[in-house]
Amino acid sequence: MNHSQSSEKFLRDKQRTGWHDASLWFVREKRDAVAKAVPEWETLRTLASEIKQQVLSDLDQYLISFEKNAQKNGVHVHWARDGKTHNEIVFNILQKHHARSLVKSKSMLTEECGLNEFLLANDIEVIDTDLGERIVQLAEEPPSHIVMPAIHKKKAEIGELFHQTIGTEKGNSDPAYLTEAARQHLREKFLRAEAALTGVNFAIAETGGVVVCTNEGNADMGVHLAPLQIHSMGIEKILPRAEHLGIFLRLLARSATGQLLTTYTSHYHRPKPGGEMHIIIVDNGRSEQLGQEKFRQSLCCIRCGACMNTCPVYRRSGGHSYGSVIPGPIGSILTPGMPIGGHPDLPFASTLCGSCNDVCPVKIDIHQQLYHWRQHSEIRQAAAPGKKRLMQFAAWLFSHPQAYRLAGKTARLFLRMLPRKAIYHRWNHWGLSRELPVAPRESFREWYDKNEGKK
Amino acid sequence: MKVALFVPCYIDQFYPQVAIATLQLLRKLEITVDFPREQTCCGQPIANAGYEHYTAATVRNFCESFSGYDYIVGPSGSCVFHVKHHFHGEANKAGIEQIQKNIYELSEFLTDVLKVEKIDAQFPEKVGLHQSCHGLRGLRLGNSSEQVVAQYSKTRRLLEMVEGLQLVDLDRPDECCGFGGTFAVSQAAMSTRIGEDRIADHQRNGAAVITATDMSCLMHLDGLLRRQKSNIRVMHFAEILNGATS
């Protein structure tokens, strides 16, 4: 199913669509309020964008010094060219420690690599510990949002899911009750976890450490209780120095959830006493994307999700409609460049309203990239194979003024003369819900010629 | 000052009154306006569909039509945005750059070039301003609600000069209408829903007329309004500034 079809399906439930739209707009409004309380907001965005672009321009050197500094700290550093390699590295580390269970905190990268499926197939118990992630894991669904994975679910559905999976009382869908139940359920998992894996928000080249932000405290519960800790990061997560965190942390939580800062901002540099710490640096198509001038800026993304919350299409179609690991506007420009590719229709799943550009804390030109992806021959072909001839014809028409005038006159005449049934039929997608404009007898040009005289 | 009127194709064919209003408005402001007759379309629908490479001849026709003018003025933020930001080509680089420098959306031209401080028009109605995205975020006709900058809107300022006109405040000041060019057809259900939500906002806040810098947004909203048999009407802002009676 392409995005158009799956969003149409989503839209059939009008009330739910309205509810989903309002939930995300609420987050967008919270973001506006806290962003507007920072007078230097736009300066911070510019700085963040410049820092990220500078990092990309020297990325190999930064990664080398990050690795060196991390190793000095006693951290094991691994490199994975793709998702499969990443998963095997994780599995090997677990095997070496005879670990049969892994608690995870949120990591879109591991979603991208398909880590959970891989480990489960190898008899490792994998527990997602972020509440939203746990909900979608129990529901056997992918996250529908990168910050709020279960935003598409109503509390009654979560109540029923928890009743069936972790034994909460039937019919109870009070969020406080359900959260407490998840706390108890996961606390038990944390206490007996043999290994913990987290994503990475920022990796500091100068110090060789990683920074992870959570509100729930699940990353820390996992990492500090399990003897073995693993952090998976994409190559683009690098920041040169600690001072740069000041800029990015001021932007991240405000943009993501409208908070001033996440509850916990954890800086991991060395293994805990008696523990072991691993960092896996993953490429998986990123270095290729780096070579595409028009698209490399997408690698600046800090995964705040603000573009999803602001997108008029995302809000009304839900994250699953995109079918990609990362949904929404940023997903629509990242996905076509990924090794697994697919989803050629995503650059078209946008009205090109540009709100994503203005909300993005690192000023990624999402709108322009959507436009550029549309120009990609395979993308436009696969997205709408039938359009080619029509566009060829339109291009011819618009470069032949006389033919254009004649075509316009004819079209208007048809619109005026034809019976309604001949115009409003099921193939007229415009007319399914909308009236066509009333065709005037005279075009502006005809009016002008008549009233102003031919020149 | 040599000024050319750029009339986007769909305005030419379906909304001649908008082009007439633009022409008359500029003349009232004592501007001599030419209408280059060989103009057709800027090519945006083709390019946004991914076939920009087919538009070379369309771009050439556009540049030929509009070369030699000091200013090119069009009543559409979206088409002007396309010309300004998407036209490119090695063959006629200098010509394209000149056009891109000289082209203005109407409210931009009135504000930045003519520095209009007074509009002689009356429109005693409650009006909802739909801030068309490409004009707003592409041409920066105003600040978007995402930006943390001083508030301004060139279009709004002009409308405020119209006697009796009462602008209504919207719950979402600059959400997209859902038109999106071919998106309106390729994702008809989504386009419709976004549009219906937009209309509901205007309705909730008491707008009798919805106006915008872009007739394309209004064509979409008007299509929905007429299907709903709503009393709300749409009107391009040039018509209002030109003294249209409600």
Next chain:
Amino acid sequence: MSRAEILKSIGKHKPPRRSLPEIPVFDTPNPDLLQQFRQVSEGIEGTVIRISGRVEISKAIHEKFSDVQQIAVSRSSFFPKALELKNFNDPHQLADVDVAILTGQFGVAENGAIWLRETDLVHRAAPFICQHLVIVLHEKQLVANMHQAYQRIQIDDNGYGVFIAGPSKTADIEQSLIIGAHGARSLTVLLSEEEC
């Protein structure tokens, strides 16, 4: 093998080298850091209690937590008869701690965050696994924003360091804000007039 491949690919694809921007000094619009810190802390569901010094810690704890069983402290002087964190061999043993009392290095007025290093925590898990967290903070130790915060610290001087802003929370179920997800259910900041 991956390493060489990745670095080679980056080397081939990276854009021309740019330079890092200068970061300007961002002054705080609100010079009353104490007031701002208190206000923001309460806004993020934290509790702030002013105390004169160490002598008032136990009184504040008694008032706030009347019926707790287990209190663990990083410094024995914080609370009489409390368990000392250093006496726990394994962080898993902290699972039954009701209240942990730790010292914070400094607070950030713009967001209510408090910086704690591994040495302040004794066990890294301490502020997360306890049911309720109390942080003793000297009221003179406040900075305006995150830029100043990072100027003040060396993030790798300890193996682990954390900014804590409020109690553990989640809004993953229909955007309802629920306090007490996996970490501490409450955060109490004892803002002390003198250094404790």
